[in-house]
Amino acid sequence: MRPGSGWASVMAARPLRTSPHHRGARARLSREPARSRRRCRPDPTGAPAAMQDLVDHISAATGIEPETARKAVGIVLDFVQKNVPPETSAALIDPIPGARMAAASAAEDEAEGGGSATPGLMGLADRLMAEGIGMGSMQSLGRAMFEGLRRLAGDGPVNAVAAAIPELEHVM
Numbered sequence: 001m002r003p004g005s006g007w008a009s010v011m012a013a014r015p016l017r018t019s020p021h022h023r024g025a026r027a028r029l030s031r032e033p034a035r036s037r038r039r040c041r042p043d044p045t046g047a048p049a050a051m052q053d054l055v056d057h058i059s060a061a062t063g064i065e066p067e068t069a070r071k072a073v074g075i076v077l078d079f080v081q082k083n084v085p086p087e088t089s090a091a092l093i094d095p096i097p098g099a100r101m102a103a104a105s106a107a108e109d110e111a112e113g114g115g116s117a118t119p120g121l122m123g124l125a126d127r128l129m130a131e132g133i134g135m136g137s138m139q140s141l142g143r144a145m146f147e148g149l150r151r152l153a154g155d156g157p158v159n160a161v162a163a164a165i166p167e168l169e170h171v172m
Contacts, residue, residue, distance in 0.1 A: 051098035054148040061144035062137055069141075071131050073099075074106030076145055079124045081107075084164035092149065092157035121167050142168070 051073070058069040081089045081103050093099040110127065128138060146168075150158045162168050 048098035050096050050152055051102060054096070054145070054152060057148040057151075058141065058144045061147075062140045064133065064137065064141065068131055068133065070102070071106065071109075072128055072133060072141055073145065074102035074109075075124065075127045075131065076142075077103035078106040078110070079127075080161055080165075083120075084161055088157070088160045088164055092153050092161055095153045095157075096149075121165075 051070075054073060055066055055069045058064065058073065059066045062069070064072070077093060077099055080092060093103065106127075125135065125138060128141070129135070133141060146158055
């Protein structure tokens, strides 16, 4: 037999055929958790991953649509910026990429809509109701949001905001 003319050379020249099901199984059996694979997917709205994680967490915990949850995050962060000392709000907002942008967007929407005539938490509730979030959903929204904020910014900044706005304590 000539060198290179045998079963081994034929097999080496031909690519190994595998079932398409095997290729998918390899991805499903990855040791990497599904959550981290999901983060790699770009958000269609262009929001940073941390904000998208927060929105996803709120949406899953409350059943609110993701777009409504995104607006609610912006409204609450805008409320925090306006109602607590600047260093306290910065400690909460700065560690979260995209949080300032969300708050600025909510402030812009409020300015375009004329803003709420009611100050404080009632004004916050008015703005959230204008986005379609009912009073019954606000407490679960607040709990989910502050749980997500604790995960992203830490306990210290969230506790400082709670100390600055004592009325928020019942939703945390």
